[in-house]
Amino acid sequence: MSYAHLSIIERRQLRQLEALHRLGWTAREIARELKRHHFTIAPRTKMRKNG
Structure with missing residues (x-):
């Protein structure tokens, strides 16, 4: 699987x-x-938990 940023839809x-x-x-x-x-x-779930 290649690396790709999350799209706006995926962030939602x-x-x-x-x-x-x-x-x-x-x-x-x-x-x-x-x-x-x-x-x-x-990392995003950890950021949300800590911040």
Whole structure:
């Protein structure tokens, strides 16, 4: 899988999926839903948790 930034639509989806993260979804599960690598998602879920 090649590297690519999240699109604006994917960023919106990620915001919507933050609720799932708070409910216990892992970065891997969210990444699977977005069809992205979990390394792309994990830092964003950590940023949201800490900030």
